Amino acid sequence: MARNRHQTAIRFCAAVLSMAWLGAAPVQADDGQGVQRLYLLNCGENDTKDVSAWSPGVDVGQPRTFSDSCYLIRHAKGLLLWEAGVSDAIAAMPDGLTVGNGMLTLHVRKTLRSQLQELGVSPADITHLGFSHFHGDHVGNANLFTSAKLYIQKAEYDTAFGPDAAKSGFNPAFYNRLRDSPVEVLEGDHDIFGDGSVIIYSTPGHTAGHQSLLVRLRKTGPVLLSGDAVHFRENWENRRVPARNFSQEQSLASMDKLAAILEREHATLWINHDKPQTDTLRHAPEYFE
Numbered sequence: 001m002a003r004n005r006h007q008t009a010i011r012f013c014a015a016v017l018s019m020a021w022l023g024a025a026p027v028q029a030d031d032g033q034g035v036q037r038l039y040l041l042n043c044g045e046n047d048t049k050d051v052s053a054w055s056p057g058v059d060v061g062q063p064r065t066f067s068d069s070c071y072l073i074r075h076a077k078g079l080l081l082w083e084a085g086v087s088d089a090i091a092a093m094p095d096g097l098t099v100g101n102g103m104l105t106l107h108v109r110k111t112l113r114s115q116l117q118e119l120g121v122s123p124a125d126i127t128h129l130g131f132s133h134f135h136g137d138h139v140g141n142a143n144l145f146t147s148a149k150l151y152i153q154k155a156e157y158d159t160a161f162g163p164d165a166a167k168s169g170f171n172p173a174f175y176n177r178l179r180d181s182p183v184e185v186l187e188g189d190h191d192i193f194g195d196g197s198v199i200i201y202s203t204p205g206h207t208a209g210h211q212s213l214l215v216r217l218r219k220t221g222p223v224l225l226s227g228d229a230v231h232f233r234e235n236w237e238n239r240r241v242p243a244r245n246f247s248q249e250q251s252l253a254s255m256d257k258l259a260a261i262l263e264r265e266h267a268t269l270w271i272n273h274d275k276p277q278t279d280t281l282r283h284a285p286e287y288f289e
């Protein structure tokens with residue numbers, strides 16, 4: 001295990017330093033098939049005054065800024081939006097919006113809608129929709145995408161659309177219009193397009209039905225989108241679990257699961273909230289393929 005972790009850490013650093021991942025073989029043989037493009041969108045920037053809420057006992061009282069990413073994935077069979085970030089409404093608030101008893105201040109520098117528009121994409125064009133989990137900084141604009149099919153784990157569905165959503169820290173006002181959307185309720189891993197190119201992995205722990213996404217890019221190689229299975233690199237390398245996670249035990253098991261996927265697939269881990277890493281990645285309108 002220690003060896004695996006060490007190797008994964010090396011892979012992470014190497015991949016961040018150079019986006020050309022040498023070990024990745026192309027998966028889809030035919031041009032035009034599989035994943036064609038992945039656009040990384042800036043879906044917010046969130047400041048905390050005390051990062052130790054995410055790393056118990058470590059860096060107590062230290063501030064940190066989190067990136068908040070969304071991902072637009074153009075596949076031969078449809079357009080998938082993964083994550084819907086912080087609500088575009090916050091773009092109009094000059095000081096951002098402070099939530100969680102002052103723990104986190106959310107900012108939106110550029111709306112998700114305008115970033116999609118620049119790519120010639122309207123919300124109604126999104127055919128497939130998924131979120132790592134239903135916290136407000138991941139589903140802030142969910143209600144824009146009512147024509148897409150929603151992919152969600154059963155445990156997350158039962159929490160988000162059940163009577164105890166607020167108790168679990170979810171705000172249905174962000175996503176209640178998805179209640180009537182076409183939905184695929186999952187209990188485990190799922191191959192979205194049936195060709196192995198985009199795979200949802202069940203990674204519970206941060207929330208009851210948290211999930212991560214593997215995207216096979218022909219030139220870039222496979223990338224694994226963490227969601228909040230881990231929040232930043234130091235937590236990944238030291239297997240630190242935020243105190244407020246739904247389950248510490250499941251969180252650790254899910255990190256081990258992600259490490260095994262990275263090993264097996266020679267994939268690169270993109271940690272949603274790790275701003276130093278996110279800053280090294282090109283953003284829309286540029287793209288990965």
Ligand SMILES: [Zn+2]
Pocket residue numbers: 133135206228
């Ligand atoms: Zn979260």
